[in-house]
Amino acid sequence: MTTILYNKFDKKSIALLPRATFPGRIVVVVTQSEANKAVNFLLSKRILGIDTETRPVFKKGQRHKVALLQVSTHDICFLFRLNIIGIPQCLIRLLEDTKVPKIGLSLHDDFLMLHQRAEFKQGLFIDLQDCVKEFGIEDLSLQKLYANLFHERITKREQLSNWENQILTDKQKLYAATDAWACIKIYEQLMDLQKTHDFEMIHTDNSIIENI
Numbered sequence: 001m002t003t004i005l006y007n008k009f010d011k012k013s014i015a016l017l018p019r020a021t022f023p024g025r026i027v028v029v030v031t032q033s034e035a036n037k038a039v040n041f042l043l044s045k046r047i048l049g050i051d052t053e054t055r056p057v058f059k060k061g062q063r064h065k066v067a068l069l070q071v072s073t074h075d076i077c078f079l080f081r082l083n084i085i086g087i088p089q090c091l092i093r094l095l096e097d098t099k100v101p102k103i104g105l106s107l108h109d110d111f112l113m114l115h116q117r118a119e120f121k122q123g124l125f126i127d128l129q130d131c132v133k134e135f136g137i138e139d140l141s142l143q144k145l146y147a148n149l150f151h152e153r154i155t156k157r158e159q160l161s162n163w164e165n166q167i168l169t170d171k172q173k174l175y176a177a178t179d180a181w182a183c184i185k186i187y188e189q190l191m192d193l194q195k196t197h198d199f200e201m202i203h204t205d206n207s208i209i210e211n212i
Contacts, residue, residue, distance in 0.1 A: 050103065104127060
């Protein structure tokens, strides 16, 4: 069946879509020993999704360092609590790896934050914002891209929560894992559509999508 894509997806219609959440196992990493084991596992996989979270700022002049690095496979996501363990050498090895593609969104922003904690050379990373431009998709947010491709909704309610909490809530963990996992899903769907060309692009300045 031909996939319908929109150059711009109506944000109002997203609330009507069924919710998508990460279906796999979530592992919170709080020690360097755990981080080393997690990195060894992740670098044995063929593709990874990646994202970061930072405690929000509500006062002028206030700044926080990146608190969480989430790295996901198709069925397991590791949440590295950088505010606790920093960026140990094993994570630098992950970030500098040039063999396993790591898929993210707006990676420039993530790199800026990560570089504030440690120096490293970017390995093999693919930014979804570059990929979607080849299709003529103008939306650049993860929520809109996922809705456009899968007609499902990724909730952003936990985005402005405190990512430096002593213990992350289940909602925070699921939110973080879903964002990293969704990057893999979007990338693989785009690559499939690129191969098959089985899609139709609808151009509109104000997409109103009903009955999807």
